Amino acid sequence: MSVSQKSAHSWIDQMSLEPRFVGQRIGSTLLAHAIGVLPRPIRLYTFQANTGARRFYERHGFMPIAFTDGAANEERCPDVLYELPATARTAG
Numbered sequence: 001m002s003v004s005q006k007s008a009h010s011w012i013d014q015m016s017l018e019p020r021f022v023g024q025r026i027g028s029t030l031l032a033h034a035i036g037v038l039p040r041p042i043r044l045y046t047f048q049a050n051t052g053a054r055r056f057y058e059r060h061g062f063m064p065i066a067f068t069d070g071a072a073n074e075e076r077c078p079d080v081l082y083e084l085p086a087t088a089r090t091a092g
Helices: 026-037 051-059
Strands: 002-006 009-014 042-047 063-067 079-084
Touching: 026 051, 042 051, 051 063, 051 079
Parallel strands: 009 042
Antiparallel strands: 002 009, 042 079, 063 079
């Protein structure tokens, strides 16, 4: 996991797990830690086609706020911008 603070938002810049560790609550633990230490709102991007990641972030209170065609990212894949607002409740 990599995080940053830019202007009025905190960012989760990168978060990944080796596939064999998915489903063991490691991602939830990492995300809970980030949510606990970063000032809100917290933003992140994920690819639109990554339905598992999208369900994961939405389950933890992140809401989609913008969809792009991917022209601005390195992979040129459509993505979605998520935000955890300042007053969001999260799953535990």
